[in-house]
Amino acid sequence: PPARAPPPTPGASAPAPRAKRALPRRRAGDRRGSLLDAIDCTVTSAGSRLLAQRLAAPLTEPAQIGRRLDAVNVFVADSAAREDIRAILRGAPDMTRAMARLSVGRGGPRDLAALRDGILAADQALGRLSALDQPPQEIAAAMAALARPARALAEELSRALDEQLPLIKRDGGFVRSGYDSTLDETRNLRDASRLVVASMQARYADQTGVKALKIRHNNVLGYFVEVTAQHGDKLMSAPLNATFIHRQTLAGQVRFTTSELGEIEAKIANAGERALNLELEIFDRLCGQALAIGDDLRAAAHGFAMLDVATALAKLAVDDNYIRPEVDGSLGFAIEGGRHPVVEQALKREGQPFIANSCDLSPTPGHKSGQLWLLTGPNMAGKSTFLRQNALIALLAQIGSFVPATRARIGIVDRLFSRVGAADDLARGRSTFMVEMVETAAILNQAGERALVILDEIGRGTATFDGLSIAWAAIEHLHESNRCRTLFATHYHELTALAAKLPRLFNATVRVKEWHGDVVFLHEVLPGSADRSYGIQVAKLAGLPPAVISRAKSVLAKLEAADRGQNARALVDDLPLFAVPSRAAAEPAMSKEAEELIAAVKALHPDEMTPREAMDALYALKAKLPKG
Structure with missing residues (x-):
């Protein structure tokens, strides 16, 4: 994930990179195919949010990273505990969201039920975790958080809340019968009054001889007697008009009221409103009890999230054969059998293996700074995958996750810089090459000794010799000034000659094999350098017309006759290493x-x-x- 910044103002210090550029989504904006999508085995929303937060803000303290790794290691070793905790977590509600809604007055009965179920789930999790022998500090902290909420609140909520709960508290009917005697009496009065209405309807039908007579209700008229239009005159004539008072005449119905019906309506309305007000009072009281221990409930919710992340990363490690990395305060960076976590899963779904590769950017004997690898090889051979997988392994290690490798020793990376891919920003007046230079400038101005830098194809967006010159100077600057651990992929094979002058520069290449005029990608990274990019073979695979391929081969043969590689080796000898003239020497003498x-x-x-x-x-x- 890139950490990029705008270009520095001339004469001013470069701005710090935006840390939250390392978002767990792809550039296209969706999550599918991202690192988070590949490693997210969480079973709760809170756990997924916490994992995303950790990816966006990895740790830089080895002791804290070690505590997280200890927690993951416990659940890697104890599969029964891992699956039991994950089963409990699946039934645990999102207490954080419930507390947030209740805090701003937008909560409902289901949010109170979520708190109740969360506290009960915390008790279950504590019971299972107590069986662990000397739980590590991270798990002990989660257990302490889960133990904070008072069980009395869960018991109170269990007594108060009914089995079936409405979404909105104004709908009522969420308080269990038997919890509050006053509420029960009011409900009985409300329900009994409705039975009275039903018996009244039967009596009026017998009195009038109109079997289709109904007593109905709406928000405008309240309760009313309704008959069809053919029976309306009968009720408006003596002696029935003494009982039935005309209210409204419609196309097919006539509506009446009675003094008796008005009295019953007042009783029903008062009883229903009174019952709802009592329920709302009970809701507010229960909500106040929950908010009074809000800090404890939020701590328990975070404890659930911590356990979810630890068990999810343990499941990932077991399922995908990840190992525990060694993270320390050195400048080491040695990965054996490293794999790209996203690409590996994509290949696995297609039934294809991922070719693992090793990388060692650790300081060599006699040098205090890390190595700079110059990686050459054809397109489609896996250079970009190799660069990204090492950056992602470092990122995973520093969030406290196991990593896809057979062995990994990583000295703390304080900044992770990436210059990979091509994109423009035309709305801000930046071409593709300008964006590339802006990002490169941010790296060269800000990367320190503890940074990890991956750069892919610097200088390819401009003229050949301009680009070669920029890449040449950038490598020298990274080697002599930034002195950071770096992976630098390029098609400028002339740059490999710099290894003769830069002691920490290491040439590596991606292995390929030609077969009957075609190229076979073996995806193996080996020491050495490539002498060609096989671009025409890749173009052929892409489907360029045969005439274009034939002409390209003819042109390439003529260009290669110039033997630019020999010229580059001579140029290395002609240019003093890092020969940057001083300002006094660069300016002409004063007249x-x-x-x-x-x-x-x-x-x-x-x-x-x-x-x-x-x-x-x-x-x-x-x-x-x-x-x-």
């Missing part, structure tokens, strides 16, 4: 006239001069300027 002019200006005393004297001095200085 005698300029020296006299400076001396005349220094002799002036403006505060002591009259306006006339100042004008005379100005004309005198002008006269000293060189003619023309």
